[in-house]
Amino acid sequence: MSDGELRTDGSGATANSRWNLDGVTVEDAALYVVLALAAAFYLVPIESGLVTSFKTGTAIVETAPFAPPGASGFTFEKWQTATDALLRGMGNSLLYAVPATIISALIGSITAYGLTIPNWKASYKALVLALIIAGIFIPYQAVLVPLTQFWSQWVQLSDLLSFVWALGIDDDYVGIVELVVTHVAYGIPICTLLFRTYYKTMSDEMMESARLDGASLRRVYRRIVLPLSGPMFAVVLIYQFTQIWNDLLFTLVIVSTESSPAAPVVLILAGLGTSMEGQDFALRMAGAFFAALPTLAVYILFGDEFAEGVAA
Amino acid sequence: MATLELDSVTKTFQDGDEEIVAVDDISMSIDDGEFLVVVGPSGCGKSTTLRMIAGLETITSGTIALGDRVINDVKSQDRDIAMVFQSYALYPHMSVKQNMSFGLEESTDLPDDEISRMVTETGELLDIGELLGRKPKDLSGGQQQRVALGRAIVRDPEVFLMDEPLSNLDAKLRAEMRTELQRLQNDLGVTTVYVTHDQTEAMTMGDRIAILDGGELQQIAEPLKCYHEPANQFVASFLGEPSMNFFDVTRDGDRLVGDVFEYPVGDDVRANLGETTDLVLGIRPEAIELVEGESDAHEFEMTVDVVEPMGDENTVYLHFDPDADPESAETLVATIDGFTRVSEGDTVTARIPEDAIHLFDRVTGEALHNRSMEDAADQVNLT
Structure with missing residues (x-):
């Protein structure tokens, strides 16, 4: 009632049309303030990094980290240097990150299908699933020594692939193949778990209907399950790609030197802008942003499906 | 066919150490082209039976x-x-x-091209010809139902199995689809096993109905035979709405003695009774x-006690003793003509x-002892 009476007042109506604050309570206002602060808290480091990457050496010293460089302190030079240094590594990284991501997602999907739908005995499925979930919790650090031994003593991939090196490809690239296999093996557990959760929500009756329609297990996967897995593939591809792209530990162990022609981007980035004279902050920032571009691209590309998959 | x-x-299912019998020694034979309705309360094993026929459950x-x-x-x-x-x-x-x-x-x-022709033909038969290009989520429940039927029909299988196919439809559509399904099954002549918990569907659709309870087959016969000549008290109580009145009686010579009446x-x-003296007297409300x-x-x-007017008929709840507590007294339910005027508290002769x-x-x-179907039919002819 009082609201209605207020609106008959002329000045009140004008105020309403400009700032519709009638319904805003103290709680609402507080909520928006907190949200704005939280957003600033998360965005400041990124903003600082971005502006820093465009600063000259003197601008870094003279301006606050989050302040823009100003006309005199602005330069593209550091981006230029970072791009030149990292481009080679980008190619190498894509060479193992893309195959490893796709292969681990596919294997995870097929394994999850096997664990969810067919009429296996539940106790067998539980055992396999327990093993797979255990795999998720093995820390990278714990396998570094066995991993090195595996590739250096048990499976000498370099010898097995000698015909490839005969074609004129540098034999350091064996590291890329080893990284693909290692990341696929490490990615299968989490991929399987994610897909299994998704497949659990698929209608049993639909699967049974497909079986009654005459489709074999393999055909049901190919024609029903796989086409319906889109959203979960987006989640798994983004997650796996980011993991593999950003991983430094395995590349350190398997490829080890940044001077190698097969050095991935993370390895080069680790040494970029560090020298005896000190840290080149602008170069390090430019390098970090440049190296993060592919993961950003993947997020943007699969964003819609990602949201759908996370909701499911 | x-x-x-x-x-x-x-x-049988294994539940921990317990063995649960879902379907218990069921034997039945469904003729070529027959429409058999399997009916029973939930958990009676009817769906499990159907799934065993489909091969979705193993047979113990x-x-x-x-x-x-x-x-x-x-x-x-x-x-x-x-x-x-x-x-x-x-x-x-996938599209329809x-x-x-x-x-x-x-x-x-x-x-x-042959598959395409058959699908189009079946689509026309089911009146979903214009929907063939649409996705299931763009269809109403009734249309989805038709697509599901079409998917089964187009394959021209040996047997149709239907697991409560109409239960997700609203009442009016369900009645329409009931008639249409019957007509389709008649035209196609495919052996059909139809599972439902709805006794109207059971009575109206099937050539025969099989009534299950607790995993056991209670009776398999034509719908009217099950209704008028039930094999046991469960069948008698399951079919018919309102359900049959039952009174515990003891035979004493030529009289049946109940708590409140003889x-x-x-x-x-x-x-027909032989030596048995502990009996249950059953009488249909109508x-x-x-x-x-x-x-x-x-x-x-x-x-x-209570009158429920249904329009075409009244459902009347009657007590033998006017002073009895209505909560606990034995009630006789009768359905009578809708124009007969009775109201609560009246004394009537039943x-x-x-x-x-x-x-x-x-x-x-x-x-x-059952009423004979012939007698029941005669009475209908007379009135």
Whole structure:
């Protein structure tokens, strides 16, 4: 009632049309303030990094980290240097990150299908699933020594692939193949778990209907399950790609030197802008942003499906 | 087309250390082209039976044969059986046409244009010709139901299995689809097993109905035979709405003695009872007549407790003793003509005709005496 009476007042109506604050309570206002602060808290480091990457050496010293460089302190030079240094590594990284991501997602999907739908005995499925979930919790650090031994003593991939090196490809690239296999093996557990959760929500009756329609297990996967897995593939591809792209530990162990022609981007980035004279902050920032571009691209590309998959 | 033969089919589930019998030694034979409705309360094993026929559940013991072929160990996809699910189970990423083509593509070697022709034809038959290009999510429940049916029909299988296919539709659409399904099944002549918990569907659709309870087959017969000549008290109580009135009675010579009334019976009824004295008297609500004055031993003066007008008829709840507590007193439910005026508190005379009573063994539940179907039919002809 009082609201209605207020609106008959002329000045009140004008105020309403400009700032519709009638319904805003103290709680609402507080909520928006907190949200704005939280957003600033998360965005400041990124903003600082971005502006820093465009600063000259003197601008870094003279301006606050989050302040823009100003006309005199602005330069593209550091981006230029970072791009030149990292481009080679980008190619190498894509060479193992893309195959490893796709292969681990596919294997995870097929394994999850096997664990969810067919009429296996539940106790067998539980055992396999327990093993797979255990795999998720093995820390990278714990396998570094066995991993090195595996590739250096048990499976000498370099010898097995000698015909490839005969074609004129540098034999350091064996590291890329080893990284693909290692990341696929490490990615299968989490991929399987994610897909299994998704497949659990698929209608049993639909699967049974497909079986009654005459489709074999393999055909049901190919024609029903796989086409319906889109959203979960987006989640798994983004997650796996980011993991593999950003991983430094395995590349350190398997490829080890940044001077190698097969050095991935993370390895080069680790040494970029560090020298005896000190840290080149602008170069390090430019390098970090440049190296993060592919993961950003993947997020943007699969964003819609990602949201759908996370909701499911 | 083929006959479907279930021989001593049993299904047990293991639940911890306990063994649960879901389907207990069911034998039945479904003729070529027959429409059999399997009906029973939830948990009676009807869906499990259907899923065993489909090959979606293993059979613990017994055999299922399609024609001359035992199909116990034949995989679902090789059984040539089509099933319509309660949830329709359409493939959401495929158009209606692709949904209907899927089965033919997977189970036959037919060329694409032949499949396309058959799907279009079936689409026309089911009146969904214009919907073939749409996705399931763009269809109403009734249309999805038709697609699910079409997907089964287009394959021209040996047997149709239907698992409560109409239960997700609203009442009006359900009645329409009931008639249409019957007509389709008649035209196509495919052996059909139809599972439902809805007794209207059971009574109206099937050539025969099989009534299950607790995993056991109670009776398999024509719907009217089950209704008028139930094999036991469960069947009698399951079919019919409102359900049959039951009173515990003890036979004493030529009289049946209940808690609040005595009912004399003739020689022909007594001949059916043998030595059994602990009985249950059953009478259908529609067999009870309200008459003027009490002039016969089969007529009882009763008090009207509640009247439920349904329009075409009234459902009347009657008590033998006007002073009895309505919560606990034995109630007789009668359905009478909608124009008969009765109101709560009235005293009326109810006639329980001797030729309409059923008598069951109180211990085993088995029917000892049923009204004969011929008598029931005669009465209908007279009125």
